[in-house]
Amino acid sequence: MSAKRAKPRVTMRDVAQEAGVSPMTVSRALKDDGFVNERTRGIVRSAAARLGYVYDTTAQAFRAQRSGYVAVTLPSINNANFATTHRALTRALQETGLEALLGVTNYRLEEEERLVRNLLSRRPEALVLTGGAHTEETRSLVAGSRIPVIEIWDMPADPIGAAVGFSNADAMRPVIEHLAHTGRRKLLFLGAAGRSDQRGAERRRGAAEAARECGLPEIATLEIGDAPISMTEGFAAVQNLGAAVRAYDALVCVSDPVAFGALSACQTLGVAVPKDLAITGFGAFEISAVCTPSITTVDVRADRIGAETGRLVVDLLDGARMSAKGDRIACGYALVQGATTAL
Amino acid sequence: MSAKRAKPRVTMRDVAQEAGVSPMTVSRALKDDGFVNERTRGIVRSAAARLGYVYDTTAQAFRAQRSGYVAVTLPSINNANFATTHRALTRALQETGLEALLGVTNYRLEEEERLVRNLLSRRPEALVLTGGAHTEETRSLVAGSRIPVIEIWDMPADPIGAAVGFSNADAMRPVIEHLAHTGRRKLLFLGAAGRSDQRGAERRRGAAEAARECGLPEIATLEIGDAPISMTEGFAAVQNLGAAVRAYDALVCVSDPVAFGALSACQTLGVAVPKDLAITGFGAFEISAVCTPSITTVDVRADRIGAETGRLVVDLLDGARMSAKGDRIACGYALVQGATTAL
DNA sequence: CGGTATCATGTTACCGGTAACAGATCGAGT
DNA sequence: ACTCGATCTGTTACCGGTAACATGATACCG
Numbered sequence: 236m237s238a239k240r241a242k243p244r245v246t247m248r249d250v251a252q253e254a255g256v257s258p259m260t261v262s263r264a265l266k267d268d269g270f271v272n273e274r275t276r277g278i279v280r281s282a283a284a285r286l287g288y289v290y291d292t293t294a295q296a297f298r299a300q301r302s303g304y305v306a307v308t309l310p311s312i313n314n315a316n317f318a319t320t321h322r323a324l325t326r327a328l329q330e331t332g333l334e335a336l337l338g339v340t341n342y343r344l345e346e347e348e349r350l351v352r353n354l355l356s357r358r359p360e361a362l363v364l365t366g367g368a369h370t371e372e373t374r375s376l377v378a379g380s381r382i383p384v385i386e387i388w389d390m391p392a393d394p395i396g397a398a399v400g401f402s403n404a405d406a407m408r409p410v411i412e413h414l415a416h417t418g419r420r421k422l423l424f425l426g427a428a429g430r431s432d433q434r435g436a437e438r439r440r441g442a443a444e445a446a447r448e449c450g451l452p453e454i455a456t457l458e459i460g461d462a463p464i465s466m467t468e469g470f471a472a473v474q475n476l477g478a479a480v481r482a483y484d485a486l487v488c489v490s491d492p493v494a495f496g497a498l499s500a501c502q503t504l505g506v507a508v509p510k511d512l513a514i515t516g517f518g519a520f521e522i523s524a525v526c527t528p529s530i531t532t533v534d535v536r537a538d539r540i541g542a543e544t545g546r547l548v549v550d551l552l553d554g555a556r557m558s559a560k561g562d563r564i565a566c567g568y569a570l571v572q573g574a575t576t577a578l
Numbered sequence: 579m580s581a582k583r584a585k586p587r588v589t590m591r592d593v594a595q596e597a598g599v600s601p602m603t604v605s606r607a608l609k610d611d612g613f614v615n616e617r618t619r620g621i622v623r624s625a626a627a628r629l630g631y632v633y634d635t636t637a638q639a640f641r642a643q644r645s646g647y648v649a650v651t652l653p654s655i656n657n658a659n660f661a662t663t664h665r666a667l668t669r670a671l672q673e674t675g676l677e678a679l680l681g682v683t684n685y686r687l688e689e690e691e692r693l694v695r696n697l698l699s700r701r702p703e704a705l706v707l708t709g710g711a712h713t714e715e716t717r718s719l720v721a722g723s724r725i726p727v728i729e730i731w732d733m734p735a736d737p738i739g740a741a742v743g744f745s746n747a748d749a750m751r752p753v754i755e756h757l758a759h760t761g762r763r764k765l766l767f768l769g770a771a772g773r774s775d776q777r778g779a780e781r782r783r784g785a786a787e788a789a790r791e792c793g794l795p796e797i798a799t800l801e802i803g804d805a806p807i808s809m810t811e812g813f814a815a816v817q818n819l820g821a822a823v824r825a826y827d828a829l830v831c832v833s834d835p836v837a838f839g840a841l842s843a844c845q846t847l848g849v850a851v852p853k854d855l856a857i858t859g860f861g862a863f864e865i866s867a868v869c870t871p872s873i874t875t876v877d878v879r880a881d882r883i884g885a886e887t888g889r890l891v892v893d894l895l896d897g898a899r900m901s902a903k904g905d906r907i908a909c910g911y912a913l914v915q916g917a918t919t920a921l
Numbered sequence: 922c923g924g925t926a927t928c929a930t931g932t933t934a935c936c937g938g939t940a941a942c943a944g945a946t947c948g949a950g951t
Numbered sequence: 952a953c954t955c956g957a958t959c960t961g962t963t964a965c966c967g968g969t970a971a972c973a974t975g976a977t978a979c980c981g
Contacts, residue, residue, distance in 0.1 A: 294938040
């Protein structure tokens with residue numbers, strides 16, 4: 236049996252009665268749009284405070300058919316880059332009175348689908364999806380929703396709506412070129428199973444392509460489990476390879492944490508980095524700069540992705556920009572040379 | 579001028595018309611509560627699919643005066659432990675059809691206040707706050723909201739409602755005892771400015787107390803900026819100390835990332851860890867196990883905090899448990915010995 | 922065969938705000 | 952004194968679901 240605590244929720248009507256005015260006046264007074272006499276406004280405000288009135292956004296959103304928020308999905312809430320993007324996005328939205336409503340997919344497309352369905356039923360005004368890979372069902376749900384959709388952290392060949400980010404494949408190119416220029420030829424890519432990490436798979440593809448163009452031998456691949464993979468998996472992978480890792484000139488890791496794990500394992504194995512083996516990461520996480528030797532990586536401008544996305548959302552909702560279909564905003568990336576690839 | 583795209587939102591009425599039944603029947607058919615004829619249900623379902631109908635949770639919540647979600651605040655979405663807690667909490671809630679609505683405070687009490695105000699106006703059914711320190715305004719807002727409130731990751735002396743977590747002060751005790759037992763006497767605590775990191779300040783207090791009880795000299799403190807502090811700050815702090823760090827037997831760090839930064843700086847400075855200097859962290863982050871030498875830390879059972887909180891919320895909303903005022907659930911913690919304190 | 926339980930569906934009203942429109946009051950200008 | 956506009960406040964209806972109740976159809980009983 237439910238605890239049937241009688242809860243006399245305080246509404247505008249109550250405040251109106253307390254203040255001796257109509258509910259409409261309360262609404263206006265609280266909105267502070269200048270259409271209410273200054274004295275009345277004061278009376279209403281103090282009445283509201285006295286009763287402990289809390290504005291009901293749900294009712295407002297319902298009436299106005301405007302929820303005032305933007306749904307955002309992230310694969311993980313344990314990732315500095317996604318956190319940065321989210322912060323920048325939130326900041327940009329707040330200036331317009333919009334809120335970001337955050338959902339986490341745990342790198343699973345089915346969870347994304349469930350989440351999107353759920354988020355859409357709350358009538359967001361726009362939808363920001365991290366990543367460009369989705370289930371068919373997700374795509375059709377989203378396409379039918381008639382709200383602006385923005386995919387970030389990816390440059391899908393066929394975006395649902397707009398896309399803000401960078402090509403994960405292209406961003407790998409400077410890494411491979413750098414390795415080639417410093418004389419590394421036998422490369423091993425360390426990443427998650429392709430199915431589970433679309434962005435990682437793109438990076439691998441880009442690496443393979445760049446290797447070909449640089450005249451390097453085919454790049455080898457080691458899949459070390461489903462996304463998210465991190466330090467532990469990178470460490471274990473290299474530990475398992477053991478001395479066999481010496482067959483390679485460089486480990487190209489799908490992310491900095493994986494690279495750090497690999498680096499740490501090398502130190503355990505007595506493999507000298509960068510002398511015997513070079514290592515590269517991806518994402519310019521804090522650790523890449525702090526560890527010894529520092530890790531060569533790629534800065535992908537997470538904050539810019541968030542800020543640009545925010546701007547785009549605001550523009551689209553303003554109607555300043557019409558449809559976003561096909562808009563693609565590239566935020567760039569930059570190689571950050573660390574000590575793990577020094578000569 | 580706003581893009582006034584005419585959007586004929588599909589409602590239950592439309593579906594009803596399409597299916598040739600009343601809106602009420604549509605409602606029942608979609609809810610699948612068994613009060614509708616099987617054939618009718620099929621007709622309604624296909625009509626809904628044909629029109630691309632999407633259920634409107636906002637309207638449902640409004641009518642039922644039940645939002646179906648639990649508001650959760652986190653200081654950061656770049657922290658494995660908070661992520662773990664959030665995942666466990668979400669999982670527990672989902673079994674009851676509740677959703678977690680996530681807000682981020684960036685370790686700022688004023689942001690928390692803004693956020694709480696916002697979240698409350700969306701009428702959550704319960705509120706989960708990470709941390710036990712709040713502005714006065716936040717406390718009174720929350721207290722007046724008449725919904726269950728649970729503070730996690732802390733054991734405040736005077737909780738608003740219930741508390742689930744551990745005493746950050748107590749959790750520091752085994753660390754200090756371990757250092758004392760292994761002969762370390764001169765300790766330096768590395769943490770954020772106390773004001774900005776309540777949990778960190780508690781850890782420092784606990785460390786100081788434990789040191790006293792173990793008969794160690796007063797523990798020194800180095801504040802290295804406002805929360806969140808991480809590897810970079812830990813690294814810079816030790817780098818700045820330079821040779822002066824040799825005056826201590828052990829660095830007691832407020833978190834693993836700070837500890838790792840300190841460790842890395844020691845390696846740069848040529849200070850041998852653990853021979854010349856011991857280092858401890860907090861939180862059992864992945865890096866503590868992967869780096870070399872591995873870092874002695876404290877596992878605080880982030881998953882248990884999430885799971886217990888979820889259970890508590892569900893119980894409270896069921897009415898199975900009445901008021902949570904004063905409930906305190908301790909989730910425990912455990913010292914994890916690493917190589918940074920070996921002899 | 923009337924009475925009643927059972928099942929399936931429809932009708933009405935309402936949740937808490939606010940847009941749109943309709944007064945009411947007042948001072949200024951003619 | 953009358954008109955007019957500006958300023959302020961009130962009234963009505965509505966957003967999209969669904970609880971509560973009413974109704975209609977069918978089955979089953981003594």
